[in-house]
Amino acid sequence: LGLCLFVGNASAELPQLVSHNGVEQLHVEGAPFLILGGELGNSSASNREQLQPHWETFQTLGINTILAPINWEMIEPNEGNFDFSSLDWLIEDAREHDIKLVILWFGSWKNSMSSYVPAWVKRDWKRFPRVQTADGNTTEILSAFSDTNVNTDANAYAAMMKHLKMVDAEQNTVIMVQVENEIGMLPDAREHGPIAEKTWAGNVPQQLIEHLIANEDALTPEVRKIWTTHGKKTAGSWADVFGKTPAAEEIFTAWHYAIYADKVAKAGKSEYNLPMYVNAALDRPNVLPGKYPSGGPLPHLLDIWKAGAPNIDFLAPDIYYPNYVERVSEYVRPGNALFIPEANRAGRIESGPDLLYSIGELDAIGYSPFAIDSIEDAKNEPLGQAYKMLSDLAPHILELQGTDHLRAFRPTSNYEGELDLSDRTAIFGNYEFTISFGSPWRDKSEQSPSAYGAMIIQTNDEEFYIAGRGVTVKFKSLNTDGSVAGIESAINGEFIEGEWKAGRWFNGDQTHQGRHILLDTEKYSIQKVKLYTYQ
Ligand code: N0T
Structure with a gap:
């Protein structure tokens, strides 16, 4: 035992999710870790030379984790013959740049379709059946109702995880794996092939019913409503229990996608037990199931996925809509680690506020804008400044996630993109903070409020880090003795190798x-603020 403590310490603990103050955090090498990430474009990891120049850009951006696809067609070019070179060089290059990886398993499904399956699967459509639509057409989507399909995918995935264990269990360059990508049925809410029809007419599995009963009070409103409307039946066909509407068909689809993804994940975990998740392409408002990619881990289907996929650690939203705050909040639920594997998209000024809000207000384990390799000018990229700032503050953030000593604020937007710039308030002990977006000193027309946001970290009764961009903060004392809040000091500074280094003392015009407190509108910055009260 003594020996174990001193040898191979890096492999002592695999990446895993650990609960802290009631929220799920990701541990890497035995310590909590924030994913300051970026996802590669879909084809960018398919050629080593062409990806090569981007690694330095990622480093300049302060990215600590790259989300990279691994294509089934490339790792199993012939059935049962694996070629992991596309994974091996990715790991080598990531290590060389001190960057971690999340592997995206582009297997049976990539955005509904099955374009990443190997040629021998594509061509053998008799052995690997496709989805048949209501109008009798077939599609390039593998059927979820074929044991051959799921077993063949699971076999390839398990082989990949086995290989990963061999090459990476000591170093943990790969910290998580995404199973498939944006699973979702189109153009109908469910499949219509012979097995799918037979299954639709059959009984709802007991595993699902039991989950509904056990979680009755915590079900999402949509599932609860559909189940209740049909008399909360504890047995019967899908149509008996959920009805015959597209919404009922979508539940059926979600269940079958969930158990498929679960089989794949389970096979992988039995080789190498890394955290695994499934991502969702969010639906649009007022569009019926079948007209958006249906049955994925969407907010209204999370219960179905949780019931069907116990081997999937969490369900994650890809957010491309302007109402970021509204959509991301739908994935905040007990036991579901919050991670945003894709956000629209790298290079937008909203990325910084999205990031601060997700990590500081909703306790996310990480954030990762899509198409990160499209960024060329890393030095002037605001996201890079935000990443630098968060990696400095990470020890405080990771300690305080799940408590009310860590908060974040940003302007919110509706689906149409209209910003709500109203003031926000927050209480920290005996102080009330009022957060306004923008600088009172500059013309409104010269400001870009969608780039503004702040994180507030309370380190002591009267001590705070206020970090971000373009935010004004005022203070009120909540003491009942008539005392007034004042700023004792406000020091602008940064962290160097984990140590706070004071820069300028802000006062005079800088604090009005x-x-x-006013955070610069042009760049991210941190102020260490001490408050006091007087009468
Ligand atoms: C994403 C990406 C990639 C404004 C699209 C997002 C990625 C996939 N799908 O570039 O294909 O692999 O997961 C779909 C979001 C569409 C909504 C746009 C509304």
């Missing part, structure tokens, strides 16, 4: 003669 002691009246408020």
Whole structure:
């Protein structure tokens, strides 16, 4: 035992999710870790030379994790013959740049379709059946109702995980794996092939019913409503229990996708037990199931996925809509680690506020804009400044996630992209903070509020880090003795190798003669603020 403590310490603990203050955090090499990530374009990891120049850009951006696809067609070019070179060089290059990886398993499904399956699967459509639509057409989507399909995918995935264990269990360059990508049925809410029809007419599995009963009070409103409307039946066909509507068909689809993804994940975990998740392409408002990619781990189907896929550690949203805050909040639920594997898209000024809000307000384990390799000018990229700032603050953030000593604020937007710039308030102990977006000193027309946001970290009763961009903060004392809140000091600074290094002492015009804190509108910055009260 003594020996174990000193030898192979890096492999002592695999990446895993650990609960802290009631929220799920990701541990890497035995310590909590924030994913300051970026996802590669779909074809960018298919050629080593062409990806090569981007690694330095990722480093300049302060990225600590790259999300990279691994294509089934490339790792199993012939059935049972594996070629892991596309995984091996990715790991080598990531290590060389001190960057971690999340592997995206582009297997049976990539955005509904099955274009990443090997040629021998594509061509053998008799052995690997496709989805048949209501109008009798077939599609390039593998059927979820074929044991051959799921077993063949699971076999390839398990082989990949086995290989990963061999090459990476000591170093943990790969910290998580995404199973498939944006699974979702189109153009109908469910499949219509012979097995799918027979299954639709059969009984709802007991595993699903039991989950509904056990979680009755915690079900999402949509599932609860559909189940209740049909009399909360505890047995019967899908149509008996959920009805015959597209919404009922989508539940059926979600269940079968969930158990498929679960089989794949389970086979992988039995080789190498890394955290695994499934991502969702979010639906649009007022569009019926079948007209958007249906049955994926969408907010209204999370219960079905949780019931069907116990080997999937969490369900994650890809957010391309302007109402980021609204959509991301739908994935905040007990036991579901919050991770945003894709956000629209690298290079947008909203990325910084999205990031601060997800990590500081919703306790996310990480954030990762899509098409990160499309960024060329890393030095002037605001996301890079935000990443640098968060990696400095990470020890405080990771300690305080799940408590009310860590908060974040940003302007919110509706689906149409209209910003709500109203002030926000927050209480920290005996102080009330009012957060306004923008600088009172600059013309409104010169400001870009969608780039503004702040994280507030309380380190002591009267001590805070206020970090971000373009935010004004005022203070009120909540003491009942008539005392007034004042700023004792506000010091602009940064962290160097984990140590706070004071820069300028802010006062005078920079604090409006002691009246408020103002974070620069042009760049991210941190102020260490001490408050006091007087009468
Ligand atoms: C994503 C990406 C990639 C404004 C699209 C997002 C990625 C996949 N799908 O570039 O294909 O692999 O997961 C779909 C979001 C569409 C909504 C756009 C509304």
